[in-house]
Amino acid sequence: MTVIQTRGLSKRYKDSWAVDHLDLSVEQGDIYGFIGRNGAGKSTTLKLLCGLARPTQGEALIFGKPVRDSVARRRVGALIERPGLYPDLGGRENLRLCATLLGLDSPERQVAETLETVGLSPEEKKPVKHYSMGMRQRLGVALALLGGPDLLLLDEPINGLDPEGIREMRELFLRLNRERGLTILVSSHILGELSKIATRYGIIQRGRMVEQITAGELERKCADYLHLKADQPQRAAALLERELHLTRWEMRPEGEIRIYETVDARAVGQLLAQAGIVIEEMGLHRQDLEGYFLERMGGADHV
Ligand SMILES: Nc1ncnc2c1ncn2[C@@H]1O[C@H](COP(=O)(O)OP(=O)(O)O)[C@@H](O)[C@H]1O
Ligand SMILES: [Mg+2]
Structure with missing residues (x-):
């Protein structure tokens, strides 16, 4: 109602x-x-x-x-x-x-x-x-x-x-x-x-x-990428690219993978586990909420 x-x-x-x-x-x-x-x-x-x-x-x-x-x-x-x-x-x-x-x-x-x-x-x-x-x-x-x-x-x-x-x-x-x-x-x-x-x-x-x-x-709007750290980053990335048809992703220094498109985190987990790749970290990275609102309220400069 x-x-x-x-x-x-x-x-x-x-x-x-x-x-x-x-x-x-x-x-x-x-x-x-x-x-x-x-x-x-x-x-x-x-x-x-x-x-x-x-x-x-x-x-x-x-x-x-x-x-x-x-x-x-x-x-x-x-x-x-x-x-x-x-x-x-x-x-x-x-x-x-x-x-x-x-x-x-x-x-x-x-x-x-x-x-x-x-x-x-x-x-x-x-x-x-x-x-x-x-x-x-x-x-x-x-x-x-x-x-x-x-x-x-x-x-x-x-x-x-x-x-x-x-x-x-x-x-x-x-x-x-x-x-x-x-x-x-x-x-x-x-x-x-x-x-x-x-x-x-x-x-x-x-x-x-x-x-x-x-x-x-x-x-959902503030979630901007899935962050992933695995013990074999190159293999993990190749596998994900092939199996999940990823196009928008990047390999960061220190082997962190960032996936900028919507993927099912469980599917990623399963795929890597089946290939014997160990996931060290995985999570959604969110845009800062405060920043999101400030932008829409009319900039941060004139409170
Ligand atoms: N009684 C009033 N007479 C003239 N202008 C008013 C009056 N009340 C509010 N305003 C003006 O209307 C605008 C919105 O005010 P207001 O609703 O109090 O904003 P907020 O509560 O978000 O701070 C402001 O520019 C304020 O100066
Ligand atoms: Mg008021």
Whole structure:
């Protein structure tokens, strides 16, 4: 089932397009990594997806319904830019207020459960103005989780966290995705933060979708050669060339063979084993993921 579908979604501010004919689709159960540089249009897209901004052109469907449909919108939890927190209140009080505004049943229980889910102590009395960045982001995610949404929209939730905080956030997203079946769209300007958890990626540059790709497709695309080291490299190469009709391969110094076309690694293994050739190393070499994304986001020079 498609959870988010946009067609030609566009938003113009004064004389520039913040979002420019964006076609984005997110399937149920996805953790969708929405990647782009600062100013690429991520926050604006997320605002359009939860009704905080109106499109200039195009449309966005959530669970098959327009964003303005109140039933569909109730299934969405969002954290966009900074969470709207009352600085002088504690975390628990902030959640309580939000739960009351949402008209939730048994708000106390939901507040306590949500605090536990994101790893904040219900006993924490400190006003949120004294919260660390990590605690603030957790509370922001807690606010988005109130009401039990089926879709979470999270705008750079990992921004400004330390490595430990990043790891914990990633684990939280995986848990919500696996245990509760939540579909999650999470934006970032740093790929490394999402590459461990995303099932699909959308790369946005100057308001436009440059590429939408599943994690599996990305892996295949980034695999650029099969690397092989054998105890008799010349014999191995001759055999492979003859039996597998290889044309795109090369012999590197120190007897490393690189095969640039798609071959079945098991077939290579069997063939060499039958000929009594010992394989010392074999594996797929991948293009660097970070490089792949930087190229598509518009070069590495203007972060
Ligand atoms: N309310 C606004 N008024 C005018 N321009 C805006 C507004 N919000 C965003 N923009 C512009 O739209 C572009 C995309 O911004 P934004 O969606 O915030 O990007 P991102 O979240 O990827 O950093 C930027 O050039 C930004 O300056
Ligand atoms: Mg933003």
